Amino acid sequence: MSATISPLAPKKYPKMPAIEGVRIATAEAGIKYKNRTDLLTMVFDAGTTVAGVFTRSKCPSAPVDLCRQNLGQGKARVLVVNSGNANAFTGKRGRETTSMTAAAAAKAVGCSVEEVFLASTGVIGEPLDPGKYSHLLAGMAKDARPDQWSEAAKAIMTTDTFPKVITATVKLGDVDVTLNGIAKGAGMIAPDMATMLSFVATDAPIAAPVLQDLLSKGTAKTFNAVTVDSDTSTSDTLLLFATGAAAKRGAPEITDPKDARLGAFRRAFNKMLKTLAIQVVRDGEGARKQIEVTVTGAKSARSAKRIALSIANSPLVKTAVAGEDANWGRVVMAVGKAGEPADRDRLAIWFGDNRLAVDGERDAGYSEEATSAYMKRDSIVIRADIGIGRGKATVWTCDLTKEYVAINGDYRS
Amino acid sequence: MSATISPLAPKKYPKMPAIEGVRIATAEAGIKYKNRTDLLTMVFDAGTTVAGVFTRSKCPSAPVDLCRQNLGQGKARVLVVNSGNANAFTGKRGRETTSMTAAAAAKAVGCSVEEVFLASTGVIGEPLDPGKYSHLLAGMAKDARPDQWSEAAKAIMTTDTFPKVITATVKLGDVDVTLNGIAKGAGMIAPDMATMLSFVATDAPIAAPVLQDLLSKGTAKTFNAVTVDSDTSTSDTLLLFATGAAAKRGAPEITDPKDARLGAFRRAFNKMLKTLAIQVVRDGEGARKQIEVTVTGAKSARSAKRIALSIANSPLVKTAVAGEDANWGRVVMAVGKAGEPADRDRLAIWFGDNRLAVDGERDAGYSEEATSAYMKRDSIVIRADIGIGRGKATVWTCDLTKEYVAINGDYRS
Known part of the structure; x- marks a missing residue:
């Protein structure tokens, strides 16, 4: 976090509602930064589906490798994100760190390691010691609350000068569903997944392949159309989670990307991605315009x-x-x-x-x-x-x- | 020219010898800069051959268009270069300017307009009024002297902080021939002809197709391997002139690029291009390292x-x-x-x-x-x-x- 806030920062931030089925906790693990949160845990109810897009870098970070691997199942129960260290180009130790973190996170929420998603942002090439934060995960999973979205956005910042948050409520069938999104920039930003990290969650009941279709199509004109400095990160990650909690309230389960009932949701989702992507640009390192x-x-x-x-x-x-x-x-x-x-x-x-x-x-x-x-x-x-x-x-x-x-x-x- | 000289500027400059068959004059035309030279005329004896490589920009300047057109003949009698205005993206008026300049230069030295070569460097999009300098060309052609190489390098500078000059003498057959080169940078520099302008002349008797072979092969690992800011100019021009004056002293006429007698010349030429290209980098805008x-x-x-x-x-x-x-x-x-x-x-x-x-x-x-x-x-x-x-x-x-x-x-x- 920089001392000087970008002159392009939003004049006001939306009040972030809860997403049913998502609970959030943040902590000060002291990985690199002091006196600020640098660890985020997002816990999802059973049944949550997930989709993701990642950096096209030939040197991706260890967490990107893990996410790609776990995405095949399309199911998520917990996301753990740290700032201050990217766990990129850390070789065998990097993979050990993601394994140990995934094991600790799985144990904390009682799920399989294939339902864990990880992201790390910060310096490249420094080994990331999981001992610095893995002992915190059980407590965070227990204490996680639905109203912590703004705190989540703050915990994942690096050189960002303001947190990036957005929310939208749209009809799916006749039922209101909510989308919340957060992102962080702010340098090493270029197409091929522009932001380093962004996470979107909804209570809509949408199958994983449909989520993936929404995400892959949505990024082309949004995150993949922004650039701060032409430098593509090793760690770019955008994950979309759907808890399906709105099904209890009568929202239709969407299993086909061509389902006409998805129209308003898709438009709201694309608009959200665009707004988050432009917020990343507006907080580009040193940006004044x-x-x-x-x-x-x-x-x-x-x-x-x-x-x-x-x-x-x-x-x-x-x-x-x-x-x-x-x-x-x-x-x-x-x-x-x-x-x-x-x-x-x-x-x-x-x-x-x-x-x-x-x-x-x-x-x-x-x-x-x-x-x-x-x-x-x-x-x-x-x-x-x-x-x-x-x-x-x-x-x-x-x-x-x-x-x-x-x-x-x-x-x- | 900047007030502050690059800390990477050469500690000393070579004394530039004359090239037989080349005479040079510079002038203060006041095109944009005041109290400095901004116009260069280089006059070549009859029989001078020429080769060139140019920007790959899809929006080349009017002088680049003219050089490409005249290169077909492979003969040169005069080069006119101005700094302060690139005559690029100037439409029909830009073509009128190059036509009028070529006509004035041809008249000044008594040659055909096809034997005139032009280059302009500076601001893009501003019309360049040939009336500012074309009246000077006749006097410059008359007053041109062989010992003005350093002055030539200074007249073509824009944001450069030091002039770029280099000279080499090598054997062609059993006869010493000389190569002189000048270049200017310093921003909008990227591969696809890296420097904005560079001119090399020799008294060696080398046919135009051989010159072109030397030049095209020589740029790949030199000028096309430097970058200041990844921005390719509209005006990049590298011209190589050979007056052939050394033939009188017994230098062999080279008409085949595979001629074994060309070896030392080629090596010296390539080294010269590399040195000039690196000088451009060392004077890159704001460069400290x-x-x-x-x-x-x-x-x-x-x-x-x-x-x-x-x-x-x-x-x-x-x-x-x-x-x-x-x-x-x-x-x-x-x-x-x-x-x-x-x-x-x-x-x-x-x-x-x-x-x-x-x-x-x-x-x-x-x-x-x-x-x-x-x-x-x-x-x-x-x-x-x-x-x-x-x-x-x-x-x-x-x-x-x-x-x-x-x-x-x-x-x-």
Whole structure:
């Protein structure tokens, strides 16, 4: 946690309701941080289904390996998350740590080790001693309460400056079901699962394969469309839990991803993922401005997304926004370097509603004054129309400031 | 030009000899900068051959278009370069500017417009008025002198903090021939022709197709293996001119790239490109440290280069080096995100001679003290052995500092 809260932090946070079938406890295990919580235990009632998406890194963390393995069963009873140490690139000892943690967690809640899910975030390469926290799990499982969602979001923070929480209530059939989500950023964030950690739970009765379908489709335009610094973490994990408790109140059991009754739920879930993903960007390390990049007129949606990410990951574009400089020439550069089909002489560029370039050159009607005023906002929209097709994509990022360099220049020490 | 010279600037500069058949003039045209030269004219004797490599950007500048067009003839009589305005993304007016400049230059030296080569560097998207400098070309062509190489290097600088010059003399057959090179960086530097502009000239009598072969092969492990910020310019241009004047002194005319007599020349040329490319990195915007990244044991050389660039372009690796922090976990991350074949449990990482990780975890013999001392050096070598093949590659970059953000946060204004 940083001393300075991001200027893009929400003005207010939602009051997080309970999700029936989920109980939460946090603790100060002192893994790396002092005087703050760094351990989260989330206990699920029997019958809870689970789905997950993970980093595409070729060097995934030990907890990611464990989650992938346990996901096959589609059942979850407990989630244990620590901050301060990623248990990544820790070799055989890393696997011993996840085994021992899973055993302790399974014992604490009385389930099998295949129903345990783990996530760790923080420094890479330092061995994580399970002795620091595994003795706490039994007590946490016993003391866990349904009203601890905000505390959960705080316990998983690293360089985040604010906790990320969101809640939604929607109809499933005729019955209200609730979705709660938490996430943490804030550096080493790039597509291929953008946030390092995010957890969503609902009381809706949804089968694991349907959850997985919701999750896999939902991430493409949300978590996989945000980038802070183009650096993909070893630990990115997004888990979705469904306790099914709403079935008692008459919510229909959903076993088919095409079930029409899932519509409102899917929309609410996707909106939640988008909001959490954008919160991660708004708390990007050193972020002072949110940047939305939309590319239209590309050859395909896939091509549009690649161009959009080329713009969003360009250090020169990001530093220009930090300097409140409408340097659209750098957007031209980023379009040009993306390697995707483009025609220089058809390209048009907007910052907000200000069209700066059209037909391959500066817009004659371009107003430096209006654009400079626009650049002072804390949320900047960049649009590039490639002019050769119908492909469209939007991604989100933040500016690149001196604070990013300061935060990352001495993070480990 | 920046007020503060890079701490990585050369301690001394070579005295640049003349190249027979090349005359140089510089001038203060006031295109953007004041009280410094910003215009370079290089005049070549009749019979000079030329080769070039250019940016792969889909949005190339107007001068790049013109050079590509004129290269077909393989003959050069004059090069005109301006700094302060890139004449990129300037549409029809940009093409008019290159046409008018080429016409004025051709008239000044008495050659055809197809024998004119142009390069422009600076801001993108601002129209470049040829009226600002085209009237100067006739006088410059007349006053041009062979001993102006250092002045030439200064006139093409933008945010560079020192001029980049190099010279070499080698045998071609039994005759000494000379190679002179200049380059400018310093931001918007990434593979796909790394420097924005570099020009090399020799008095060796070498046919244009042979020059092109030398150049295309020479850039792969030199200019195309350096990166400052992963941003590829619209204007990257490297031109190689051969006046052939040494033929009078008995140097053999080289018309076949496989000619054995070319060996020493090729080696000297490649070394020159490497030195110029590394100088560009050492003058990268805000650079305080040079970083050499070598990847060994990858599946192929191509795979090794991709992994090396993933490490070299990672903002988290670059900020860690800036902070003198041997944060090898970020190297693991960068290997993992490269998308190339890798086996976490075979990976080994060195900073200098300090092996920090081996067999997928922290090296038991790792000394924090020795490594911390090493990180204080101004040239850092990172090596990652992937452990699965024989592919090898080396790339060069610089650290990412607050100064980079400062330089690029208000460059245009």
